[in-house]
Amino acid sequence: MKLELGEAFREQEARFSLRWNCEDCTRFEPATDSCAHGYPTKTHRRAGRATEALTFCKEFEAR
Numbered sequence: 001m002k003l004e005l006g007e008a009f010r011e012q013e014a015r016f017s018l019r020w021n022c023e024d025c026t027r028f029e030p031a032t033d034s035c036a037h038g039y040p041t042k043t044h045r046r047a048g049r050a051t052e053a054l055t056f057c058k059e060f061e062a063r
């Protein structure tokens with residue numbers, strides 16, 4: 001699901017401490033820097049926050 005990462009989203013993300021990146025997902029494997037389901041993580045990672053091309057992963061499960 002594509003998100004509009006505009007100013008309003010960033011404000012709400014900070015206000016509600018939203019978690020939606022791979023690093024906050026139970027399926028993320030830090031040791032291998034990968035998704036346990038084998039999904040590509042590039043557009044869901046925290047490191048990509050500076051871009052406007054991020055997407056929300058429907059398989060995300062908060063830790």
Ligand code: SF4
Pocket residue numbers: 020021022025026027028029034035036037039040041044057058059060061
């Ligand atoms: S399920 Fe989605 S959000 Fe979770 S680690 Fe895999 S790609 Fe990232």
